[in-house]
Amino acid sequence: xxxxxxYFEYGSRPVVTMxxxxxLIILKEEGVRKLVGDHYALLRGSSISGLFPKDDLxxxxxxxxxxxxxxxxxxxxxxxxENRGKPMLINRHAPFAxxxxxRVVWLECYREVLLKLKINExxxxxxxxxxxxxxxxxxxxxxxxxxKVFGMN
Numbered sequence: 400x401x402x403x404x405x406y407f408e409y410g411s412r413p414v415v416t417m418x419x420x421x422x423l424i425i426l427k428e429e430g431v432r433k434l435v436g437d438h439y440a441l442l443r444g445s446s447i448s449g450l451f452p453k454d455d456l457x458x459x460x461x462x463x464x465x466x467x468x469x470x471x472x473x474x475x476x477x478x479x480x481e482n483r484g485k486p487m488l489i490n491r492h493a494p495f496a497x498x499x500x501x502r503v504v505w506l507e508c509y510r511e512v513l514l515k516l517k518i519n520e521x522x523x524x525x526x527x528x529x530x531x532x533x534x535x536x537x538x539x540x541x542x543x544x545x546x547k548v549f550g551m552n
Contacts, residue, residue, distance in 0.1 A: 423473035435465050442508050450497070
């Protein structure tokens, strides 16, 4: 299965298509939490680890918030809204310098965990397509290098 990272021009706001909610039915809440936890474990050892808390408890909490968000997006309980309020993700990510390069690392870590799932490829692809576009909205810092095009593969 190919999970390609799409390049979008800095500052653009591509249309986001919601993922197939079957992923929650298939993985259940526990599986979604594991998927997000595995993703965050990779992020913690990645080149963008500085964007995440160093403290274990704080890191666990941001991982939980992310899992709550995705469970809600997949049609599950509104844990995120109940505990954090309306997502407003662009505002929540504003304090962090998220470059196109950071987006690629984030997506590469998700790709790694998604490719290990033993579920319907169309369901995985639907989630990937959502992440690929949704992640672009979080970029708030221009590229680290004007001569490189990140997100192409």
